[in-house]
Amino acid sequence: MRFCVLASGSHGNATYVEDTDGALLIDCGITARQCMQRMQERNIDPATIKGIIITHEHNDHIKGLPLLAARLKIPVLTSPKTWAKLNLKAEFISLRSELEIEFAGFKLRPFNITHDACDPLALVLASGKQQLGYCTDLGEITSSVYDNLKNCSGVIIESNHQPALLARGPYPAWLKSRVASPQGHLSNQEAMDLLESICTSNLQTVVAAHLSQVNNSPALLRDLWQERINKFIHKPDLYIAGQDTPLPIIQLPA
Numbered sequence: 001m002r003f004c005v006l007a008s009g010s011h012g013n014a015t016y017v018e019d020t021d022g023a024l025l026i027d028c029g030i031t032a033r034q035c036m037q038r039m040q041e042r043n044i045d046p047a048t049i050k051g052i053i054i055t056h057e058h059n060d061h062i063k064g065l066p067l068l069a070a071r072l073k074i075p076v077l078t079s080p081k082t083w084a085k086l087n088l089k090a091e092f093i094s095l096r097s098e099l100e101i102e103f104a105g106f107k108l109r110p111f112n113i114t115h116d117a118c119d120p121l122a123l124v125l126a127s128g129k130q131q132l133g134y135c136t137d138l139g140e141i142t143s144s145v146y147d148n149l150k151n152c153s154g155v156i157i158e159s160n161h162q163p164a165l166l167a168r169g170p171y172p173a174w175l176k177s178r179v180a181s182p183q184g185h186l187s188n189q190e191a192m193d194l195l196e197s198i199c200t201s202n203l204q205t206v207v208a209a210h211l212s213q214v215n216n217s218p219a220l221l222r223d224l225w226q227e228r229i230n231k232f233i234h235k236p237d238l239y240i241a242g243q244d245t246p247l248p249i250i251q252l253p254a
């Protein structure tokens with residue numbers, strides 16, 4: 001299994017995941033044109049994509065979806081409640097929390113997370129012994145987040161904000177409380193605690209994702225995360241996903 005985070009952050013999210021039988025896109029929150037361009041930059045063939053998974057209905061996860069789903073003529077996989085909000089003409093495949101389905105050669109295991117959307121999901125994509133966890137846009141770490149991510153070989157987890165930067169930043173008070181609430185986004189500290197709790201010898205790769213461009217700093221985040229990882233017995237490779245540049249394609253070990 002290999003994957004490429006094409007974009008990540010509050011201005012748009014999209015991740016490509018490929019295995020031998022085909023590929024999936026998780027979220028399409030950049031324009032369809034940007035999505036195609038970024039795939040081209042990484043030599044990814046869009047014809048491999050068999051479906052688009054939508055985690056929730058916020059614009060930074062669906063902006064390019066109508067056009068891309070129509071252009072590629074592929075189904076949309078999401079929860080029934082989220083699907084009802086999307087108002088799309090496309091084939092719909094239902095994802096329900098804790099109900100595993102097989103699609104495009106992957107076993108998909110969605111699970112609920114807490115976020116201020118109608119029915120937000122995170123998920124694990126499994127193929128053989130490889131498992132990739134995708135978990136962004138969550139306000140708190142519930143036991144189901146931990147249970148689902150604990151055996152992954154790769155994880156993409158949200159590390160949205162540094163609490164001190166959020167507190168003294170320019171957001172209005174209501175937005176600061178929304179971001180920090182259990183229905184909002186994970187702070188760097190919460191994300192590192194999550195990482196520590198799921199880091200077994202299986203975990204090869206970790207991607208810090210959905211960074212706030214206002215209330216976080218990639219350099220600060222890299223220092224904090226690397227310092228924490230250096231204390232682990234088993235040290236996964238760290239990548240930091242960005243808003244404007246796709247990450248390299250990352251191969252999970254067989």
Ligand SMILES: [Zn+2]
Nearest residue numbers: 010058060137
């Ligand atoms: Zn988001």
Ligand SMILES: [Zn+2]
Nearest residue numbers: 058115117137
């Ligand atoms: Zn969201």
